[in-house]
Amino acid sequence: MLDVDQRVITWRYESSALVSDWLGSWNWAVFDGDDGLTLVPIKLPRPTDLAASETVDPDAILALRPGMQVSLDLQAARNGAEIRRNIVGALERNGLSIAPNQPVRLKVTEELHPPREAMYRQIGVGARRGEEKVQVTGERTLKVVMEVDGDQMWSWSSSVTAPFMPDIKEGESMQEAVNRALAESEYSEFPVPLDAVDLSKAGPFGTSQLTINGIE
Amino acid sequence: MGCRACSWLHLILIATFAAASASVVGAQTPRSTESPEAAEPSAEKTALEREYDRLAQVLNTGNRLERREAARTLMLVRPNDVVDAETRKMIARGFRAVAFEDRLMIKEGVSGLVIWGGKYSVPVLIQLMEEQTVRVPEEIFDALGVLRDPQGAEAVTNYLGNTHNHAAAVGSLRMMGSAAEDALIKVAPSNNAKVSLVAVALLGEVGSEKSLPTLQRAMRSRNPEIRRAAQEGAAQIRIRERSGESVEEGLDIDPSSLFAPRTGSPIDLLALKDNAANTTRAARRPTPSNASAEANANRVIIPGDWSRVKELSHGAAGVQRTVPADPLRQGVDDNWRPRPIQLADRANGDERPIAIEIAGGLSPIAVIIHSGGRRAAAARLEVVDLRDGESISSTGIVAADSQSCALSPGGKRLLIVSKGSGVDRYARFEVWNLGGEEPALKESWYPYPDGGVHEVNIEWADWINEEQFLTLNASGSLVLWDVDGRAAVYRLDSPFAKSVTLSPGREYFLYLAAANQSGVYRANDGQLMARPQDSYLGAGTPVIHPEGHRLATVERGKVAVWDWSTGKRLLGFHFQNLGAATR
Numbered sequence: 001m002l003d004v005d006q007r008v009i010t011w012r013y014e015s016s017a018l019v020s021d022w023l024g025s026w027n028w029a030v031f032d033g034d035d036g037l038t039l040v041p042i043k044l045p046r047p048t049d050l051a052a053s054e055t056v057d058p059d060a061i062l063a064l065r066p067g068m069q070v071s072l073d074l075q076a077a078r079n080g081a082e083i084r085r086n087i088v089g090a091l092e093r094n095g096l097s098i099a100p101n102q103p104v105r106l107k108v109t110e111e112l113h114p115p116r117e118a119m120y121r122q123i124g125v126g127a128r129r130g131e132e133k134v135q136v137t138g139e140r141t142l143k144v145v146m147e148v149d150g151d152q153m154w155s156w157s158s159s160v161t162a163p164f165m166p167d168i169k170e171g172e173s174m175q176e177a178v179n180r181a182l183a184e185s186e187y188s189e190f191p192v193p194l195d196a197v198d199l200s201k202a203g204p205f206g207t208s209q210l211t212i213n214g215i216e
Numbered sequence: 217m218g219c220r221a222c223s224w225l226h227l228i229l230i231a232t233f234a235a236a237s238a239s240v241v242g243a244q245t246p247r248s249t250e251s252p253e254a255a256e257p258s259a260e261k262t263a264l265e266r267e268y269d270r271l272a273q274v275l276n277t278g279n280r281l282e283r284r285e286a287a288r289t290l291m292l293v294r295p296n297d298v299v300d301a302e303t304r305k306m307i308a309r310g311f312r313a314v315a316f317e318d319r320l321m322i323k324e325g326v327s328g329l330v331i332w333g334g335k336y337s338v339p340v341l342i343q344l345m346e347e348q349t350v351r352v353p354e355e356i357f358d359a360l361g362v363l364r365d366p367q368g369a370e371a372v373t374n375y376l377g378n379t380h381n382h383a384a385a386v387g388s389l390r391m392m393g394s395a396a397e398d399a400l401i402k403v404a405p406s407n408n409a410k411v412s413l414v415a416v417a418l419l420g421e422v423g424s425e426k427s428l429p430t431l432q433r434a435m436r437s438r439n440p441e442i443r444r445a446a447q448e449g450a451a452q453i454r455i456r457e458r459s460g461e462s463v464e465e466g467l468d469i470d471p472s473s474l475f476a477p478r479t480g481s482p483i484d485l486l487a488l489k490d491n492a493a494n495t496t497r498a499a500r501r502p503t504p505s506n507a508s509a510e511a512n513a514n515r516v517i518i519p520g521d522w523s524r525v526k527e528l529s530h531g532a533a534g535v536q537r538t539v540p541a542d543p544l545r546q547g548v549d550d551n552w553r554p555r556p557i558q559l560a561d562r563a564n565g566d567e568r569p570i571a572i573e574i575a576g577g578l579s580p581i582a583v584i585i586h587s588g589g590r591r592a593a594a595a596r597l598e599v600v601d602l603r604d605g606e607s608i609s610s611t612g613i614v615a616a617d618s619q620s621c622a623l624s625p626g627g628k629r630l631l632i633v634s635k636g637s638g639v640d641r642y643a644r645f646e647v648w649n650l651g652g653e654e655p656a657l658k659e660s661w662y663p664y665p666d667g668g669v670h671e672v673n674i675e676w677a678d679w680i681n682e683e684q685f686l687t688l689n690a691s692g693s694l695v696l697w698d699v700d701g702r703a704a705v706y707r708l709d710s711p712f713a714k715s716v717t718l719s720p721g722r723e724y725f726l727y728l729a730a731a732n733q734s735g736v737y738r739a740n741d742g743q744l745m746a747r748p749q750d751s752y753l754g755a756g757t758p759v760i761h762p763e764g765h766r767l768a769t770v771e772r773g774k775v776a777v778w779d780w781s782t783g784k785r786l787l788g789f790h791f792q793n794l795g796a797a798t799r
Contacts, residue, residue: 002768002770002775004768004775004777004787005787007775007789009791018568018569019569019570019571019572019584020572021572021573021574021582022574023548023574023580023602024547024548025548026548026554028572028574028582028602030559030569030572030584035558036558036559036561036562037558037559037562037569038556038557038558038559039556039557039559039582039584039600040556041554041555041556041602062789154790193790195788195789195790196789196790197789197790197791199791202791212556
């Protein structure tokens with residue numbers, strides 16, 4: 001059960017019912033018991049379940065809030081300075097700043113993909129016939145993991161790969177067109193996860209079993 | 217199978233099978249329990265006989281679509297309906313070709329082989345089974361099970377212990393009864409414990425005194441499970457021997473099976489043909505298990521009426537009205553304290569509830585569909601009065617292939633969506649009236665009699681009032697159906713459709729598709745009311761607040777809440793590892 005206003009998982013219900021449906025706040029569930037099948041009504045949620053998240057401050061449980069400081073670990077294969085500039089810029093535009101040894105840490109890694117061969121075939125008026133083999137080098141992935149006190153809260157990644165349909169300029173070979181596309185391509189804009197909930201504070205605040213005897 | 221030897225084997229089997237079909241079908245009907253004498257061909261063929269000839273010809277020489285049509289239609293015919301032995305031979309050969317050459321029709325091809333070739337189709341079925349690379353279609357195991365031939369049993373035991381085919385092989389051997397005994401005695405001393413255990417257990421079910429030495433050896437096995445199964449098996453056999461009970465008792469062909477014999481007059485294919493578009497798709501319902509539904513057993517089910525359907529457009533991008541909140545009309549009395557309700561006894565040990573629906577406002581009822589397993593003739597429909605706290609009706613009257621159900625808001629009508637099986641593999645709607653002592657079938661029809669794989673797959677259905685319901689299929693087509701006349705009222709299509717959600721009061725629905733095709737529509741006439749102001753794509757199936765003013769979406773840990781009236785996003789946040797919302 002989620003409380004969307006409090007941004008928490010209030011309670012977790014685990015059921016061994018074979019099938020179930022709702023009528024108002026009654027969950028009618030079919031259980032298999034010693035005497036055969038029984039249709040059991042269970043009213044959910046209980047007032048005590050609802051009360052479990054009443055005191056939560058919905059803003060205090062977000063992992064990132066404007067004004068906070070964030071540590072940044074960057075391991076980039078090639079464009080380290082540019083990646084750092086983009087990520088720091090995005091954080092600052094959202095009211096965050098960089099500082100060492102903070103509880104919230106962004107681990108940024110850029111990995112180069114191994115070189116590979118790709119086949120392209122030209123289409124359209126004046127296209128060369130047959131397939132062309134191209135050496136693809138420079139494909140890469142940027143991965144950002146957000147940790148709070150060492151626990152992963154959020155992750156994001158963006159990749160630059162050889163284009164599916166390269167745009168060839170006049171006088172350019174297919175190899176040159178692919179190389180240029182890879183060099184000019186950029187990662188997607190880093191989305192600052194201002195709406196990520198700190199999972200250590202997000203509940204659930206209790207778990208109940210739904211059984212043939214009702215809620216336990 | 218490209219080697220020359222295999223090709224020769226193939227040819228020899230074709231010749232053998234053709235000859236076998238000729239002699240058997242000409243002499244007697246393999247699967248019929250009735251006296252099978254075939255009338256002498258008369259000089260002048262009747263129109264129905266000429267139709268059999270035509271279908272037999274198409275089955276052998278038509279293109280793939282024509283052959284499928286012919287195969288489906290000929291599934292309505294039995295060998296004792298066809299006077300001309302040459303036609304019967306041609307039909308048998310045609311079904312053989314269908315089984316080998318059309319993977320999508322293997323079920324019909326195999327069924328046709330059993331019906332038209334009887335035991336003479338066993339070598340062909342074994343060959344077909346051996347040509348499958350991984351999973352052998354269950355229909356082949358079923359067919360060999362029905363035919364109860366020791367040669368078939370020996371072939372099927374090769375699949376015991378096979379990851380993909382073990383369960384079907386066990387079911388097949390069980391169906392064979394005593395015909396499987398010799399083959400099981402052979403494989404019981406296997407080094408594979410799984411094979412040995414199941415063979416020993418099956419010998420207990422189908423074996424005779426002949427199996428006792430094998431079971432006694434198994435009682436000395438190092439595997440305690442095998443020892444126990446052998447002891448139980450031997451005891452079962454001794455009890456049977458003492459009581460004179462036959463292992464074949466209870467192994468009659470399921471009357472809903474595609475292999476089941478049919479008695480009575482031939483089905484008039486010409487009348488079906490004249491019945492507009494439904495001719496070749498028509499099929500018999502699986503035979504219900506109680507007398508009240510006997511009358512429906514052979515009736516032809518007709519397609520939905522698409523003649524007056526209105527095609528809805530996705531409308532202009534700027535359409536934006538304020539959509540009124542549409543709250544739940546009938547709540548539940550706060551003082552109600554319902555008690556657990558004991559349901560009716562199961563019809564058999566395999567039975568399992570597969571769907572429950574509750575509606576009816578202040579006089580709520582629940583309907584539960586209990587599936588009897590793959591080989592059951594029918595599913596059981598149970599109606600429960602939640603206010604009085606008792607199960608008021610339990611009858612095995614709905615189709616065995618029932619997939620899901622939806623109860624009308626007042627609880628007066630039940631829609632059952634069946635996924636179809638065998639020749640009857642097109643989705644089917646059944647609308648049942650629930651007012652009387654027992655549910656009564658009001659209408660039944662095929663919504664997409666000519667549909668493709670995705671069209672016939674109904675993913676969602678719900679009522680907007682007591683007369684009309686909406687459906688969404690896997691092709692993204694939303695349709696409003698009017699029960700009276702089985703008529704499609706309007707349709708809205710998008711290949712990117714994700715979901716349909718009715719507002720709590722059922723006045724509106726939210727159709728989620730590509731961004732420029734999503735919208736809130738008025739349910740009764742399909743009027744586009746508004747488009748979501750933010751893209752809902754990737755936002756999961758929405759759940760609407762009972763008061764009808766907000767809706768929430770949850771997908772892959774992302775939670776968003778939206779204003780129903782304006783379509784504006786109110787808030788959003790995300791967790792990791794959170795499932796989809798249900799309500």
